[in-house]
Amino acid sequence: MRHALRLVTLAVLLLVAAPALAQPGVTDAEIVLGCSNSFSGPLAFTGEQATRYGVDLYFRVVNEQGGIHGRKVRTVYYDDGYKPQDAVANTRKLVEQDGVFAVIAPQGTAPVAATLGYLEDNKVPLLFPFQGSPITRGRKWVFSGMTLYDRQARMMIDYLVGERKLRAFAALYQDDEYGKAFLTAFQQDLGRHQLKLAAAEPVKRGATDVSAQMARLQAAKPEVVVLVLTPGPGAQALRERQKIGWTDTLMVSSGPLTDERYLALAGAAAEGVEGLSLWPDPVASTLPGVVAYREAMQKHFGKNEPNRYSLSGYFAAMLFTEGARRAGRNLTRESLVTALESVKGWESGILPAVSIGPDHETQKQGFWVRVEQGRFRPLTDWLKSE
């Protein structure tokens, strides 16, 4: 009888413990998250800020307050230098060797696309990657990070054509997937307004001289020139415009180029540039969540300046925490996905209320800004897209 009782107790204990044992990355004491990101190579600054000074910053605050349902969060990061094959290897290592619960905040269209199939096949949640291509839309185990490029393009064109009544558009775009994705989106959105691009000039990735392209764009006499470029060529384009004295056109920056640090590369030539900003001013905003972010940064990483990349990582961790809290003590990958899908009208104090629908897009907003004396001045409230 005692023997049978002992067996039954053991069986019950095992059944109760089984979910915790069987779930990779979740133990009684901790949750393990991680990602493969750029810590070297072209996007090293963004990668390091988003992870070590972003995601980790928020989890430090959470862990200090006791963690999520008593579990502290630990992160593991590997460097892929923006190489897709290294991202594949690192992600496999994270899942198979480090046993992460979920992948959070990896960066780059190519590295993320390379790992997408593997993560989906193994039912590992891919949370809030720092990339804007629509490949992450509407997949069960994937939740998008930034406002996706096609949505950004639509918001920009709708605002410029609808609100500002501008009609003649041209584009200076990077000749790769990032540039071409935006270009295609712009062409489609202009088409919805019965407009066409007057001119589109490509710039090779890594090029430093855009004078020829700018001259050709000027000849087409557009009212708006949209820049789909990385910071270097972006600054060149702005300086070139100033040099040739082309004043009667509005320069609009797109995507991650819309950041004070990057536009500052062009110095005075960036004055008057406008764009769609995805994040509130990390340095000056008085929104409660952004203030808390700055305080945490000051406390834990005093020497690191607040910026949009670490803010986006901080937000990613915040959203994960909200999902994990809702999932409760019985945290599984399934329960996390369900919990995130239940997020409707959630206030973060940083972005407008977040509602996650079947497209699993967590961000669908931006607001219009203009560069005035080196800082962004908001021209509109949050523009939303459905």
Added chain:
Amino acid sequence: MRGARAALAGGGLVLLAAWPWVAPPYFVFLASVVLVNAVVAIGLNLLSGYTHQLSFGHAGFLAIGAYTAALLTLHAPAVPAPLTLLLAGAATALVGVAFGVPCLRLGGLYLAMATLAFGFVITEAILNLDTLTRGADGLRVPTAQVAGVPLASDTARYYLVLPVTAVLVAAAVGVVRTRTGRAFLAIRESEIAAQASGVNVALYKTIAFGVSAFYTGVAGGLFGFVVGFLSPDAFDVFLSVDFVVMIIVGGLGSVPGSVAGAAVVTLLHDGLAGFQDLRPLIFGAILIGCMLFMPGGIASALRPLGRR
């Protein structure tokens, strides 16, 4: 002593063959990557170690092989994987010969610059032929098939990579005994002396380019199957430099050295990934250390051991 060496070699081969049964899937994947890099290193060594044509553009050949194999598998899935690899290698060899002929006039630094440019040209071509290659969006490589069996696991793919590598290694070792191999050796010792002895240096240097490209093209096909995803970002100049590092660390002109160099560099990159932004620094420091203490590479450091 020879018996001990044979036993060691035999044991190593047994371990290689039985690896998927003893190692977790990630390490089987990693082993496949090491073998793929070894094939490229051997190919590059044939070019640089024997005929002194240093190439900083071998990532370009890898890309040609990878995309050729991936597109063949995508559009002609009935072709079995080994044949696909052969065709990928052949296509890359053609490009290699076409590139090698005009490069005959170049030497040293100028050839290095030309190969560097070649690497960039290939990446740009992939970006621009985007209707075929899906450009910078990247190409998902379909699962390889052998005799109707899809190679859907790391173990299955390892057992494609291993025999292909074994055959290519054996061929590289065996080539020394052939007429072509002896010509390579002669050119390695002295181009002028070889020419004076009647060796058609131009012909053999071109053959070296073709063979090197063939090896790298086959490796490219295997790379695509193992990694599963191709994009132009994968084949940048740093990958080409990695291959050069492999043959220098392994020892120029040595086939086992190339394999050892490939293993060292691949495993170092993997092991250092956790050091994040310190990775390039540590990798560089280790390389400098290797060059200071083993200027002839691993092969020359171990040669005294083998000579007993």
